Amino acid sequence: MKKIDVLTLFPEMFEGVFGHSILKRAAENKAVEYNVVNFRAYADNKHQTVDDYPYGGGAGMVLKPQPIFDAVADLREKGASSPRVILLCPQGERYTQKKAEELAALDHLIFVCGHYEGYDERIREHVVTDEISIGDFVLTGGELGAMVVIDSVVRLLPGVLGKEESHLSDSFSTGLLEHPHYTRPADFRGMKVPDVLISGNHRLIDEWRTKESLRRTVLRRPDLLEHVELSDIQKKWLEEIKKESK
Incomplete structure (x- = not known):
């Protein structure tokens, strides 16, 4: 069974996507297991703060490294294999069907969905294995991008579509x-x-x-x-x- 973890500050956004149609049927048929986690739960302060002002000044807030580092470490330990950690980001490689086929062949994927102005660069350098962009535009967060990628990956899994040749x-x-x-x-x-x-x-x-x-x-x-x-x-x-x- 393929395991897909999603780290997000808005887990409720995924309820409709994972709870209907082909993605729901894929989970019911044990082709994939979804696990949506609010990484605010990993914050090491009593206010569960996950962002802070950027060094050097500037507009917006930046996601702190600690919650993401600890959340990914925890999910790695719970996974059955070494996962790919995917950051949804407009600076990432342009997403393609070839990339979807590559990810569909893997057992464990962790998606990191950011919000605010951006990520602490140490997250990119030391946690993430892949940075993906679904197009040359900017969204308010990585959730919609993650949904797009997950949908395109899950439909390629064996037994998910009605006919195996449907996606060929x-x-x-x-x-x-x-x-x-x-x-x-x-x-x-x-x-x-x-x-x-x-x-x-x-x-x-x-x-x-x-x-x-x-x-x-x-x-x-x-x-x-x-x-x-x-x-x-x-x-x-x-x-x-x-x-x-x-």
Whole structure:
């Protein structure tokens, strides 16, 4: 079973996320265990203070090292293996599907969600193993970022999705954007499903999906093609698509 610990000053924010849909079912099916901890409980002062003014002056408050150091040490001892300690931070590496797949293969993750102006730098240097950013923008805290990362990781765990192959063709999993999807009715107000999808010919359906995945990537995220190794037939289709789109 995968273990996910979350250190936060606002544990109630995670109740709805972990208590519904796929994330809830994953816990019920023993694929993952969530443990949300208010790290204020680890503060070593009677007022449970976790932040202080920054040395050198400046706006905002900075999270003190002691509560985070002690909380992570405690969770490390309770874990079954050496965990990765993940700091949600706009300065971190840009989060990708590849990173989600890497984290999904690990047994124990600890997420540190900060608030206020920032973290004492010693937390980054001596506790954290990974710094992750979900985009080039700033949030009021790390909680929403942690939720995004956890959701993307848990859905990759064995047995969590209805079909194991459900995530294999997701956007970014193959290096390309995902192909379009359709469902019933085949004709909705004059807008029809492509004939190939109701033909029953699975070879042609797979070919159509690959072509449309290429087409969508060319039109929306051509930068992704720089990092994808295409087969000869895919290269041929790609050239056809580029000519069609001119």
